[in-house]
Amino acid sequence: MTxxxxxxxxxRTILVAGAGKGIGLACAQMAAAHGGxxxxxxxxxxxxxxxxxxxxxNITSWVMDVTSEEFFARVKSLPVLHxxxxxxxxNRIGPMEEQPNENIDAVIDLNIRTLYKISQAAIAPMKRADxxxxxxxxxxxxxxxxxxxxxxxxxxHAVEGVTKAMAVELAEHDIRVNTVAPTFVLTPMTKPMFEDxxxxxxxxDMIPLGRLGKVEDIANSCTFLLSxxxxxxxxxxxxxxxxxTAR
Ligand SMILES: NC(=O)c1ccc[n+]([C@@H]2O[C@H](COP(=O)([O-])OP(=O)(O)OC[C@H]3O[C@@H](n4cnc5c(N)ncnc54)[C@H](OP(=O)(O)O)[C@@H]3O)[C@@H](O)[C@H]2O)c1
Numbered sequence: 231m232t233x234x235x236x237x238x239x240x241x242r243t244i245l246v247a248g249a250g251k252g253i254g255l256a257c258a259q260m261a262a263a264h265g266g267x268x269x270x271x272x273x274x275x276x277x278x279x280x281x282x283x284x285x286x287x288n289i290t291s292w293v294m295d296v297t298s299e300e301f302f303a304r305v306k307s308l309p310v311l312h313x314x315x316x317x318x319x320x321n322r323i324g325p326m327e328e329q330p331n332e333n334i335d336a337v338i339d340l341n342i343r344t345l346y347k348i349s350q351a352a353i354a355p356m357k358r359a360d361x362x363x364x365x366x367x368x369x370x371x372x373x374x375x376x377x378x379x380x381x382x383x384x385x386x387h388a389v390e391g392v393t394k395a396m397a398v399e400l401a402e403h404d405i406r407v408n409t410v411a412p413t414f415v416l417t418p419m420t421k422p423m424f425e426d427x428x429x430x431x432x433x434x435d436m437i438p439l440g441r442l443g444k445v446e447d448i449a450n451s452c453t454f455l456l457s458x459x460x461x462x463x464x465x466x467x468x469x470x471x472x473x474x475t476a477r
Contacts, residue, residue: 237264238265239456240266242266242267243266243269244261245311246315251272257448257449258270260449260452261313262288264453267290268288268290270291273293274293279291292304296340297343302351306354312359312456313456315365316345318344319385323378324381329380337384338385341382341388349396353400353405363460364400365409365452366410367409367410368386368410371387372390373390373475390409393409394465397464397466401464406463408468409466411469411475412447413443415447438472455468
């Protein structure tokens, strides 16, 4: 029997798009801690330097914008790729009636188009691996709606949909594709939201387990889905939501 061990990703190359902070940082740290050769991508060099200092033998830093053609080309030219975490994403909160084009375009560009483009670029190096896995960072908002979050929900529902479609299309290349769908996790993205006491109460009331997610909770599921322990799992999602969507 095999299970989680520190050598889970030895001789595996895993790229984490959006690896400098928050959930992506935890996913990169966990992949490195399990022996992977991790390509960590973000625009802030200082974040990646700190990560590389933690795992000097395992981290390769790419200081790049993951929405750029230059980045897609670099992914495509990798000799081999075993794992991809499409984690970079953003939110623009507000009533649907008031969302400006700029917000709509920004959310669609990063959360949907970029995820598609990175995955598209990853296919060639993943075909050169014996088997490979993509984890798309979704959200509980990929399953439900929530006030002021219709734009974000639209993008994460799209992530759930494209994940199933990719899983079906890429299965013939032994590329598995799944999502991790977190509830609220305290990260630089969500920190300002929790300064609003009413919002904080709303969130805690919605989570049956009564706490926010921790970045480690999300990284654990991501690690599992990237690994061979999930070798029969594709086209689905692990909701790390403390029960939010079960209500
Ligand atoms: N936090 C939550 O409660 C929560 C819940 C459900 C789902 N999620 C999802 O989880 C993912 C990560 O969320 P998070 O809260 O950890 O976000 P975060 O705190 O904003 O961190 C995002 C990371 O991605 C990088 N990034 C963003 N845009 C990039 C770009 N264009 N090019 C390169 N790197 C980029 C950022 O670094 P730079 O800015 O330095 O580039 C940063 O390292 C997102 O897809 C989000 O929708 C989050």
